[in-house]
Amino acid sequence: MWGLFFKQKKVWVGLLFLITLVTLSIGNTVVNDGEIKRVSFLYDDKGQLMGAPFPPSTEFLLGSDRKGYDLMHLVIEGAKWTIGVGVLITVLRIVLGLIFSIILERTPSKLFKVIEAFFDSFSVVPLTMIAYFVLQHVLVFANGSTPDPFHERVGFEIIILTLFAVPTISFYLTNEIKLLFKNEFVGAARVLGGQKSHIFKKHIAPHLFPIILILFMQQFIQVLFILVHLGVLKVFFGGTIVFFDGDIDSVTHEWTGLLGMYYLSFTTHPWIPLVPIIFFTLTIVSSNLILSGIKKSYEQSKIKPFKKNLYTSNIKRQNKEFSFQPIKMNLSKYR
Amino acid sequence: MIKTASLKVSMLTIQFLTAIVGIICLGALPGLFNGLSIDLNGYLQTIKELTIKLTSPLSLTYSVNHQVSRPLFPEILIRYKESLMIFIGALLLSLIIALVIVYLMFLYQKVNVVVKKSFIILESLPDVLIIMIVQLLVVWFLKKTNILLVNIAAAGDQKVRALPIICLSIPTTIMFIKLLSLRVEEEILKEYALFANAKGINRIGVFFKHILRNVLLSFFFFTKTNIWFMLSNLYIIEYFFNSIGIFIFLKDYNTIEIFTVSLLLIYIPIFLYIQIFNLFTSKLIKEVS
Known part of the structure; x- marks a missing residue:
């Protein structure tokens, strides 16, 4: 599977983009101490003083925001937060989903149906709506006297975004595991005396792995989408979260904060919200490239042995004998 | 029985x-x-x-600025209707566009290749980016020609429907094209399509008379993922255009009761739709596949 995976160009494009972005971002913190280029005033061609925000130019490759921060620099500094948080939430979702799906696989089918019906609304109602509702309520409480410490708010948000997706993931994985258990080789292993845990480790897990990999990329993309939505709704990671009459600022410079702060002014300064959203899009595109690479190599690895043994050998032999010459037949024995 | x-x-x-x-x-x-x-x-x-x-749902109230409390019930239904209009409008619009594009893909190999190659990028466009681009285009057009094509955002009780429907239908169309083209490809390979071709029915006839019926039947058997996708886009679109749908109502007055009532209002029709469709067409679907 992996041989074909790394042979595809699109996979390399996606991987290179993500790795460069994260390395640059971490490098900026380590080498540059997280400093961001900032110019509050500039002289234009006629020698007139201009205040921030500056449109994209040679001085600022992607323009600057209203405080004069270089947007290119800001986006790179924020990349590790956004991508890191996305990966963290996705990993938590998958791990929890896998644990629950192994438990759910063993529950009797009637109980399973009831549990599925109980969580059915999760698969229809948008996660953004639920997350916003719950987070906002908690934030209103926290806003009364003193806001909770930074890491607690972030932790809470991560937990919320993880937990609400777990039911859907675990039902999906349960169904996949059930399908895998119906395979003939599982039956053979059972006849030979394999315990359920042995079968799971040796026979189910290798087949489950590519499914989980595909699910991982899909969930990562979904988490990024939700982060964008929450950013627009002014619920940021790491930064100040909705305060009623205070400034909205994102402490960690992560992308959703940039987006949420400036999207209202996008008709006057379109480049400010467009830069983070375009970087979001690029991240999603590269994840999608990797995802389609995984899917392709997974499907190929499934088909391969089947093709070799059954079809090609027969077809080749027939091809050699085929010609447009009229066939000479000895019909005498039929007479 | x-x-x-x-x-x-x-x-x-x-x-x-x-x-x-x-x-x-x-x-x-x-x-x-x-x-x-x-x-x-x-x-x-x-x-x-x-x-x-x-x-006792009729006695539920919502309060504006924690002062005036008004009865929830007729109001939330009006908002609900507004969201429903946008949802159904976008659904129909994107279905029509998707059908046309899939038909072109069916007829011309070139279109097929181009559309399939651009899928990866088209799929990854976040709805927020699409909304921004559409709004920027309308503003740009207004600046150039002084003609306001459609209203950009609602103020007060004004209703904006055209732009939300267009914005919602763009990602939905992309999703529909993907689903439909996959299904059409599956159907073409089946024996009845081959037989119809062999009888000499032209491609248009095969597509509309034979393939489309079977494709649409399984297509309307909506999966929950599709509805989920559309609804989460709708949530953001309503917020952007400040339209007076149920999601904005929910965001503005988010008390526990209103949240639960709106969840019920959203969930129950979808549940009924899926179950009823299941009941009536499970036999048909078995026959088709």
């Missing part, structure tokens, strides 16, 4: 009731968190209060 039918109905009612219990538990969640700590007793109390309140 009657026995199996009654069994099915009782199963459905059990499913329905548990789903509603689930929604109530979900709606009462803010009671679980006291600040950032967990408060189980408060949660149970909230569930109890919520259930009592929901038993």
